[in-house]
Amino acid sequence: MTPLPRWIDIGLLPAINLLLALVTAGIVVVLIGENPFRVLRVLISGAFSAETLGYTLYYATNVLFTGLAAAVAFQARLFSIGAEGQATLGGLGVGLTCLLLDPTLPPVLVVVIACLAAPVFGAAWALVPGVLQAWRGSHVVITTIMFNFLASGLMVWLLSGPLKEAGRGSPQTRRFAEDAALPYLHDLLGSFGIARSPLNVSIVIALLAAVGVWVLVWRTRFGYALRALGHSREAARYAGIPIRRMIVVTLLISGALAGGMALNEILGVQHKLILNFSAGYGFTGIAVALMGRNHPAGICAASLLFGALFQGGAELNFEFETITTDLVLVIQGLIILFSGALAGMFTPWMTRLVLARAVRDG
Amino acid sequence: MAVPALRLRNISKRFGTVQATRGVDLDVMPGTVHGIIGENGAGKSTLASIVFGLHTPDSGTIEVDGTPVDNLRPVDAISHGIGMVHQHFMLVPGFSVLENIVLGLEAGFRLGPGLARARVRLAGVCREHGLDIDPDATVDDLPVGVRQRVEILKALYRGARILILDEPTGALAPHETEQLLALLDRMRASGATVVLITHKLHEIMTVCDRVSVMRSGHLVAERDVKDTSADELATLMVGHDLPAGGEEKAAVEVRTVLEVSGLGVRDAGGVRLTDVSFTLRAGEILGLAGVSGNGQSELLEVLAGMRPVSAGSVSVGSRRIDHAHPASPAEMRSLGVSHVPEDRQRQGLVLPFDIRENAVLGRLERCGPGTLVRPAVLQARAEAMIGDFDIRPPVPDRPAAVLSGGNQQKVVVARETAESPPILLLGQPTRGVDIATIGLIHSRIIELRNRGCALLLVSADLDEIFALSDRIVTLCSGRLAGPLETRSADRSVVGMMMAGLDGGAAA
Numbered sequence A: 001m002t003p004l005p006r007w008i009d010i011g012l013l014p015a016i017n018l019l020l021a022l023v024t025a026g027i028v029v030v031l032i033g034e035n036p037f038r039v040l041r042v043l044i045s046g047a048f049s050a051e052t053l054g055y056t057l058y059y060a061t062n063v064l065f066t067g068l069a070a071a072v073a074f075q076a077r078l079f080s081i082g083a084e085g086q087a088t089l090g091g092l093g094v095g096l097t098c099l100l101l102d103p104t105l106p107p108v109l110v111v112v113i114a115c116l117a118a119p120v121f122g123a124a125w126a127l128v129p130g131v132l133q134a135w136r137g138s139h140v141v142i143t144t145i146m147f148n149f150l151a152s153g154l155m156v157w158l159l160s161g162p163l164k165e166a167g168r169g170s171p172q173t174r175r176f177a178e179d180a181a182l183p184y185l186h187d188l189l190g191s192f193g194i195a196r197s198p199l200n201v202s203i204v205i206a207l208l209a210a211v212g213v214w215v216l217v218w219r220t221r222f223g224y225a226l227r228a229l230g231h232s233r234e235a236a237r238y239a240g241i242p243i244r245r246m247i248v249v250t251l252l253i254s255g256a257l258a259g260g261m262a263l264n265e266i267l268g269v270q271h272k273l274i275l276n277f278s279a280g281y282g283f284t285g286i287a288v289a290l291m292g293r294n295h296p297a298g299i300c301a302a303s304l305l306f307g308a309l310f311q312g313g314a315e316l317n318f319e320f321e322t323i324t325t326d327l328v329l330v331i332q333g334l335i336i337l338f339s340g341a342l343a344g345m346f347t348p349w350m351t352r353l354v355l356a357r358a359v360r361d362g
Numbered sequence B: 001m002a003v004p005a006l007r008l009r010n011i012s013k014r015f016g017t018v019q020a021t022r023g024v025d026l027d028v029m030p031g032t033v034h035g036i037i038g039e040n041g042a043g044k045s046t047l048a049s050i051v052f053g054l055h056t057p058d059s060g061t062i063e064v065d066g067t068p069v070d071n072l073r074p075v076d077a078i079s080h081g082i083g084m085v086h087q088h089f090m091l092v093p094g095f096s097v098l099e100n101i102v103l104g105l106e107a108g109f110r111l112g113p114g115l116a117r118a119r120v121r122l123a124g125v126c127r128e129h130g131l132d133i134d135p136d137a138t139v140d141d142l143p144v145g146v147r148q149r150v151e152i153l154k155a156l157y158r159g160a161r162i163l164i165l166d167e168p169t170g171a172l173a174p175h176e177t178e179q180l181l182a183l184l185d186r187m188r189a190s191g192a193t194v195v196l197i198t199h200k201l202h203e204i205m206t207v208c209d210r211v212s213v214m215r216s217g218h219l220v221a222e223r224d225v226k227d228t229s230a231d232e233l234a235t236l237m238v239g240h241d242l243p244a245g246g247e248e249k250a251a252v253e254v255r256t257v258l259e260v261s262g263l264g265v266r267d268a269g270g271v272r273l274t275d276v277s278f279t280l281r282a283g284e285i286l287g288l289a290g291v292s293g294n295g296q297s298e299l300l301e302v303l304a305g306m307r308p309v310s311a312g313s314v315s316v317g318s319r320r321i322d323h324a325h326p327a328s329p330a331e332m333r334s335l336g337v338s339h340v341p342e343d344r345q346r347q348g349l350v351l352p353f354d355i356r357e358n359a360v361l362g363r364l365e366r367c368g369p370g371t372l373v374r375p376a377v378l379q380a381r382a383e384a385m386i387g388d389f390d391i392r393p394p395v396p397d398r399p400a401a402v403l404s405g406g407n408q409q410k411v412v413v414a415r416e417t418a419e420s421p422p423i424l425l426l427g428q429p430t431r432g433v434d435i436a437t438i439g440l441i442h443s444r445i446i447e448l449r450n451r452g453c454a455l456l457l458v459s460a461d462l463d464e465i466f467a468l469s470d471r472i473v474t475l476c477s478g479r480l481a482g483p484l485e486t487r488s489a490d491r492s493v494v495g496m497m498m499a500g501l502d503g504g505a506a507a
């Protein structure tokens, strides 16, 4: 197959898919008796107004971490869907660090250690599925799903027992010390008059991680080996790439990135450990990676889109009686369907078009 | 005059910037074997794919038995009685012969009754064409030559009267090639039409009635085989006279650089090699002949560090590799062993990677120091390889997947010979490669030998073995026979050794 120009592959095709998703969602909106253009306007202004942009970016940060996590694994053709559990464990890492250290250490130091603990715990949760895949051939899809369940079970037990704040009914820990948190952007950049939102420094960490992933995958020997392995196991064997070690290390990196999500949710916003804070962002990350073609730039764009959907969707809920949270989910689902699962639908058609033009232009 | 079985007019096809075929006109008469030859990348496979409906031509018309067909898709091609055997096998591993043959033709919801009917019909087709194939054998277990016949059988079973074969003999041993050519002969006798794409001129001279020559997408010449010669065809293909081959061999220096002793290899599939011993000497080409599937691939993989040793040992310099002390491919490379693998598509290349990235497969140290991969270094490497081996099209950022078979092989050979390795393992280095490129690869092999490299040449092509080797060994059922000095070796003796008859006493 003739490769398409890059701008078509990562620019035009996703745009067409997105448009198609919006048209289909529009039809659904018409069917329930609302004006789709008004809905779209509310969705967009609900996601990108001065007051709400921070929320959009805060949601985007979550799926940026999990999207990068999925993409790194996909590059090696490892279909890891463990971001959910790895993020949960990342949260545990943050929580334990803060709970144990905030009485004694200065807050800055606690935050730094917590920033390391999140990826380390996330990676640790990927270790067993990685080793099982590499040495026993147990499929990583199955093992990471099981580890997602284990992670949430573990959290329920910890938060209703050992880590629960004494004298409280709900399953959560005590709040961390006042300054043991990642600063909000509206606090840092207050002089620029940024509206209050949960957006915090972790978005910078996420963006740095995106750059890091790009360098890792496309500019290092490790990344070369990773992609070679993803394309052809036999060629990797020929090249002497240590396949088992690569599988484990790749999944560790993926787990570390997923763990990063806890920085946003726990260290940035909640300031205490709670149940289910991963809230499906791990799974959404898979759609983000698919839509972003496993490329950090694409994933940043897709994260923004999904952030806007989460935030704008919530606005829809306020604005229209007929549009319930379920319908917002349907719309998100349509976008995932068209941009993720059906991402390749128009590729053959587009290839033909491009070839026809190339021939006509000589 | 009879109506052509296949009539092509003005067929053009372009891939991006590459014009694969340009205005090709071709008539293939019924009941003939029509050869197509041409350099790598000349557009032969593309033309065949167009006739079979795999590619849509940008312009031109196709007539089958005088009826125009357009918008051809493979299903239509089959219903018009066109069958194709691809350059690369397309059988489903793990399926039996019978299952592979009915694949896509299953009638009804339940497989059983259809299979039973198919079995009866298949036996009929086999009888008709004098083919003897066990329908229940799993295709993985079959030697390449038989797999090839399964592909042909598959086309015949679908009622093909016009059969297109794209380089069918590339992977075959000499006697398998003979059998195939005999089969084509019988098919012609029974009225079928065959289009045979090949690089081997003697096949054209043996079996074809007429031959067309392609160069850079054009059909440049057409001859009746009885009015032409292999020499004329070779010249037509390349567009100029070929330099006379046969460089003088340098004196053999006797310094052993690699020693295999008592080597045994076993895996889940059984015993692959038994008690294999030989030495590789600097400045010498050791030819390994044998019908494929007799342990050659396994031997190459062991020497390349891709497969563990079960018994015996391999020594390179002071390093001794045995069951307890395995070596990785990376270690073998650092010991100076370069490897052109037999299967370039699966092992030698990462097909979606471009030439730049493929230039350092297994050789990441060539990207420069440190852990970073520098695009500029890869670019320079790729450009050097392209210039050195005349890789076409000369575009470093082209994925290996879209290069023609011969150009893919050039990429692999260029990479593996880039830094004059002391030891070079060559697995079928010229399989599916055109004459000009074969010349290029052969002269590179000889040049390396003259510079003191020790080469192990595994080839199914006896001519190649005899033309290049200083000594010859053979493998049959995992047992080694020989070596013989090529000067004093006799083809019939080597043939007997390949068949496992003790023709040659160890020299």
Ligand SMILES: Nc1ncnc2c1ncn2[C@@H]1O[C@H](COP(=O)(O)OP(=O)(O)OP(=O)(O)O)[C@@H](O)[C@H]1O
Binding pocket: A001, A002, B015, B016, B018, B019, B020, B038, B039, B040, B041, B042, B043, B044, B045, B046, B047, B392, B393, B402, B403, B404, B405, B406, B407, B432, B434
């Ligand atoms: N799918 C494709 N996309 C882009 N370019 C292609 C594609 N298929 C073939 N080409 C190009 O078209 C040209 C003709 O290729 P083709 O495979 O027909 O050559 P060939 O004569 O069969 O060569 P060989 O003897 O090496 O098999 C080559 O330059 C090749 O790189």
Ligand SMILES: [Mg+2]
Binding pocket: B044, B045, B046, B087, B166, B404, B405
């Ligand atoms: Mg070809």
